[in-house]
Amino acid sequence: MKAAVSSGQAPGTASTMTAVVAKDLGLAWAIRQGTPVVALEGVSCAFAPGEVTAIIGPSGCGKSTLLQIVRGFLEPSTGSIAYLGPDGSAGAAPSMATVWQSFNLFPWLTVEENVGFGLELAGVAKPDRQLRVREALAAVDLAGFESKLPRQLSGGMRQRVGLARALVMNPDVLLLDEPFGALDAQTRLVLQEQLARLVESTRKTAILVTHSIEEAILLADKVLVMTARPGRIAAEIAVDIPRPRGHATTGRAEYVALFEQIYGLLRDEVERAMRSEGN
């Protein structure tokens, strides 16, 4: 993952400067018997333009649910999402694209067709589409794999296709839903570093949902630690470690301090989640 994906749109336009602000979000699932399950409660946070925010928390805390609400695929029971322009007035909804934990590539389409899917739906003409798809594939080091089918690729390569498919849309906000959760530990390490570089070079607004403290610190400018269900924001931690960050960063004193701080917060929550699962 070398260069930035070239954009159809210059950086710094109105929509890319828009912040996504969640105000007092709550979500309760109605269930057949008993009290509704409260997935999220009173979640307020802001995703600033050009900033990478990691959301970390125990399993089932509603991290992915929060992401789906931000994306507009889930309607919150309470609260709302607002888009704020640089002057604080209401802005237009920014464009978004998601990278999924389970890749969600279309198995009957080639790599090129998968990456070009969104552009094709948007009516981008074939020559232009081909150009942009090739650029995006080159950015994730997958040049030459255009005509392969997803099943012919390894897990790490599949997720790079997933990343290219989102990046090629040149979204204002990139949503990463546990993007490396389904990969083995080594592939994960390498891809984390590559994604860190890619994120640094594009300066894109990104929201990363993850289980991994390391991933959160390496990639994010800000880490939101969530509580066990019902999910709330327990802490907002700024990551001030200079970029570029890579595996070497994990040896630095600031990194270790941050890791311990986040781990301390999470351990209590994970234990609480485990206790409530037990009853």
Add this chain to the structure above:
Amino acid sequence: MADGTLERAARAENAASSAPMRLAGTGPKDARWMGWVAVAVVLGLWELGCWLGNINSLYLPRPSQIVASMVKLFVAENLVLDLGWTLWRIFAGCAIGVVAGILMGVWMATSPRVAAIADVFIAALYPLPKVTLIPLLVIWLGTGGPFMLTISALGAFFPVVINTLLGVRQCDPGLVLAARDLGANQRQIVRRVLIPSAVPSIFAGVRLGLGVSIILVVAAEMVVGRTGLGARLFLAGQVLNTEDVFAVLVVLATLGIVVTKLQDMVDERLARWRPN
């Protein structure tokens, strides 16, 4: 000692992993000639047995007589026209049934209301042997082309509807979300995700449906047809022309082989959908 054990284990593992490959790879190619040899042996014994046992060809004609009869049917008695009629009825009717079945299946899969209504009718009609509809359809449509195409389409329709419905319902919800995320509207999700993801299942339905269409067309031709392989078969049987009966059966069996092989070829092209 330890090396020996390891080596043996490795050898065993190699043997275990290469055995299925040999079965799947070179096996059928090597064994294919055996099938043809077996057919030749059976035909030879049949010919010889009839000849030695002096069996009346009214009951069991010799293979050579059947071949002669087949040549006569094709050269002098225009059997190729009947073959053409039968093929037309099977494939045109089946095509209508397949298209209607896919549309209905997708409609049911995407609308709970349509599914609820259609489900009752399909549950009632699907298990009904479609040959039992022949008398009713003859009353409504006569015995001509519309009747033949209808009965053929009916045969293909139900398996295709049911398989399309199942295929679309089994679509990975993650793929639908991914398409939505990339800007697909409801229509595009149906056309670009739900239907393509159901293709293997739809094709399984087409396979079943084509089989039913073949049965129904030949049966309908036997009952009411004046043209077609079924009609020729029935007429030959009525006048005790056993050679002709066998000749038409051989044509039908050959048709079955060709259809099966064609379907296998399509199946191979569906490898795209196979997860690994």
